[in-house]
Amino acid sequence: MVAETFFLLASFTAPESLGLNPLTLLLLLPLIASISIVYKALKVSRMQYSVFIKETVILFFSITIFIVVTAMVLFLLAWWLTA
Amino acid sequence: MEHSRGNHILFLVFVGLIAWLIPGAGHFILKEKKRAVVIFVTIIFTFVIGVYIGSIGVVNPATSLLSFVGQIGFSPAVVFLGSCNAALLENAEQEPENQGFAVYGIPNEIGQIYTSTAGLLNLLCIVNAVYIARMRWLQERGKNGS
Numbered sequence: 001m002v003a004e005t006f007f008l009l010a011s012f013t014a015p016e017s018l019g020l021n022p023l024t025l026l027l028l029l030p031l032i033a034s035i036s037i038v039y040k041a042l043k044v045s046r047m048q049y050s051v052f053i054k055e056t057v058i059l060f061f062s063i064t065i066f067i068v069v070t071a072m073v074l075f076l077l078a079w080w081l082t083a
Numbered sequence: 084m085e086h087s088r089g090n091h092i093l094f095l096v097f098v099g100l101i102a103w104l105i106p107g108a109g110h111f112i113l114k115e116k117k118r119a120v121v122i123f124v125t126i127i128f129t130f131v132i133g134v135y136i137g138s139i140g141v142v143n144p145a146t147s148l149l150s151f152v153g154q155i156g157f158s159p160a161v162v163f164l165g166s167c168n169a170a171l172l173e174n175a176e177q178e179p180e181n182q183g184f185a186v187y188g189i190p191n192e193i194g195q196i197y198t199s200t201a202g203l204l205n206l207l208c209i210v211n212a213v214y215i216a217r218m219r220w221l222q223e224r225g226k227n228g229s
Contacts, residue, residue, distance in 0.1 A: 015138040015190035027193055031200060034129040038122060038204045042211045049119040076148075 028067065036060040086125040091220050098216045101208040104159060109212025113134070122208050130157055130201035137194015140184030147191075155197030156206035171172075 018024060036059040044052050102109025107123030110116075121226065133141060142164045146152040154161045168184055175185070 012134050013138055013184060013217070015140070015186045015194070016136050018136070018189045018193065020206055024189065024193075029130060031197060034125050034204065035200065037125045038208065039122040041118050041125070042208065048119075052121075063092070082173075 029064070033061055033066075034065045036063065091139045092154075094220075095213050097218055099209050099213050101198060103156070103205070106157070108181050109209060111216055113212060115215070120201070122205075126157070126201050126205050126208070129204065130198055132190035133194045133197025133199075133201060137188050137190045137192075138184055139164060140168060141169040141183075141191060141194035141198055143172060147195055150195040150199045154202040156202035156204075156209070157198065158205070161202070186200065194221045 005010045016030060018027075040052055040056045041047070044055060089119055098109045098112065101112060105123070106126040107119040107121075109119075110122060111119035141147075142151065142154055144165045145168070151161075151165055154165070171184065
């Protein structure tokens, strides 16, 4: 148990090896989830879990869709300028 | 009245400090327990992901002051961790074989983004907790007619 604990703590002293590939973009999703959860936790007037989860999911997908659309517009702009 | 106002200001400072010390604690002492648990778990989770991806070396004012300013919002412990990392990096200039917790490239950037976001989200929670405490006091004062 002690060895596992130290092994776990040691994993925080060396960075993970991440390559620059399309899958790296998926690391955006946990960040969007945290922002949505904390923002809605502060924003909802009464903390009822059904309302809170619904609003959080809506915000999560709104941010994700906005980022995807922005990325597509920037990609098309770059493609048009460099074509 | 003045005594009450003085106590209230002290209480606001206390709420702000406790919310900075432990994410969600400000809401907890204001009896917003569900919010407090959600805030605590989410902010700790975000910070831990950042530190896991980039290692504790991502908290370093000597290499990235701007993200450190965001990270400070997470907890006073970040200031201690940052000063330790900065001291290790300074020491590394004299002993090149010992680089401390140096981290570069994509893990560094992603770790900094996660930890800075956690700090800034906690800053939002601190402001919200102080605001709730202030509004409640004003409402009570309004009810008492003073």
